[in-house]
Amino acid sequence: MRFEFYNPTRLIFGAGSLAQLGKAARPYGKKALLVIGRGSIKRSGAFDRAVSALEEAGISIVEFSGIEPNPRLSTAMRAAELARKESCDMVIGMGGGSVMDASKIIAALVFYEGNPKDMFMRAGKIARPPERALPIITVPTLAATGSEMNCGAVITFDDEKLKTFVRAEVLYPRVAVADPELTLTVPRDHTAYGISDMLAHVAESYLNAIEGTPIQDRFAEGVMLTILEWGPRVVENGNDLEARTQIQWASIVAWNGWVQVGTEHMLPVHMIEHVLSGLYDIPHGAGLAALLPAWMRFAARFRPQRFAQFAQRVFGLSANGEDKMSLAMKGIEKYEEFLRSIGCPTRLSELGIGKITEEMLFHWAEESLKVNCDAEGRLPGRPPLRKEDIIEVLRMAL
């Protein structure tokens, strides 16, 4: 176990914490680019409360609205142009994962010279990582991606329809203000997709981790157990603030690095899913729910012991006499059942992208290798996936 860990984001968490946004932002300047999506936070009143908190702290606001659910590079570039023109001191992203990711990218684009696409992963590497960014502050309104407390961001190159990502230390938010009250108005379906997303962050990294990290295994299992317990409650009653709180906290630790540190995890299913949400604009969490069980059934053949541990520790299945493989399969069944029980699709045919042909599977497999691949042209994972393997996984998910 060898690693470097660094996460300097200050997290202000809890119901009512939005009121602290002004105080939290004050050390970073006097003028903020406030980045939002398509206006739902204006209808809920959260936007006005954020603006008041900032103005009371003497921070003036330049608004940029209209970040798409799968944010586009061209949109981020327009926002960065505005931040430059207005000489903003910081970027505040208030919204879901898309808005927070776009805000990070905007903060870096303000200083980035040359081709903006060089900032992102392509063919297994980032040509020129960003080295500077405006201070970033995140205010999540959805419990899902955990973007509020990590240094990653996903973007779609609109001209190529390529969905890719960046990870860089300069993209750590200085502060994340996570107020579960802001998530009370998230509709049932997107609440469920958020749960699918956070659960996938933990499950996929856990099942693609090295052996020999017992603490991180326990952490991952603990987060999954908590999501399995509290997820259904928040889907059933979106007004349950206690459930919203537990689930939002789960979404943050699912992807702030604490669970994965030292595990050398990989995320092949995320890479495949990005192709789908990049091409068809489906919610990331829905796409993950449709793909992950199929990938699990494929990958369990290679690591039955790890999947058996997953079945036992996360779903409480008992080994008694059963062989690893059948135990593994039962755990996967339980995972899929859970996703269905909260209303997630678990098949590609349920994603509303029409008739799916063999040619489409072939194309998706090729596209997924454009972002990340190893020296042998395979998608990194345990096991690494050749193009044929990806097609097989996709076929299993039909």
Place this chain on the structure above:
Amino acid sequence: MRFEFYNPTRLIFGAGSLAQLGKAARPYGKKALLVIGRGSIKRSGAFDRAVSALEEAGISIVEFSGIEPNPRLSTAMRAAELARKESCDMVIGMGGGSVMDASKIIAALVFYEGNPKDMFMRAGKIARPPERALPIITVPTLAATGSEMNCGAVITFDDEKLKTFVRAEVLYPRVAVADPELTLTVPRDHTAYGISDMLAHVAESYLNAIEGTPIQDRFAEGVMLTILEWGPRVVENGNDLEARTQIQWASIVAWNGWVQVGTEHMLPVHMIEHVLSGLYDIPHGAGLAALLPAWMRFAARFRPQRFAQFAQRVFGLSANGEDKMSLAMKGIEKYEEFLRSIGCPTRLSELGIGKITEEMLFHWAEESLKVNCDAEGRLPGRPPLRKEDIIEVLRMAL
């Protein structure tokens, strides 16, 4: 659940990571005060390797050796004077918890004006927390306190024999270089005391936490399970690098805030133990081992459900039909058995402080309230402890 979390320490972890010390320190200047204990790292050769790594990075060294096992304020003041005189840019603490804690305090004392004692906890508050410190780098040589990745430090006022502490954001190390190879030479008894210390950090905070933090409960249980599994291996064979690695990682997460975040935990037993190690210079981990089982038996009466959960989840005891209280007691028995199995004392009479009189118990109880107490003069904890309660706990530990 409401909290603020912030831990900006960069952790470089793993066997061989000492070689990265120079690169890690370079951003913070050209001259370091290198603080060490009483020389065991010189005999092992680790000191020379650290010095080489620093010199290769162009960093010159001012050595300060002789930090005591329970470090004294007067010693830290002398070291701070040296750092000022030599215009050091940073403080590097290479040693156990005592050396790292002293280094943090030295780094703050360099800038602190007025009475240095005002920087520390007394009667439940810190009069004037430090607001500035030289950059701090920690290089642990013992897996125990977790001081390498947190912002706390313990010190003894030598004139009063009062052992107290400080916690302040400026005391977060910029970098912690944690190389398990440096712990290979720790003798068996101190290895065991370190295990007692890290386990106590998790167990005591878990048993003094609020309800309603399911993820943190699971994290705590996961760290304790890992310590129970790997602790005996490292005591049995100190040369087992894999076991040293797992145990050192456990010691760091036990006390870097990840396990306790949001739990509003308290540490009454730590406060009582500090009196003993302050007065009699016994190892902190040994003192904790002697006190914690007694406190557990006292406190379980007030929270049988929590102690029963501890018994079930950490020691795998089965509830079947048993009442909470007897389950709780069995878990405590297991905890004590574990400590004995690795060679820790679990009674005050085993600490080598001679005959213990009622007057001494009375005096210790009074002393423990000098550092921390609530408005009603009780030691904060769940439950809060009146002086009579502390005496009862001490009597139970005889």
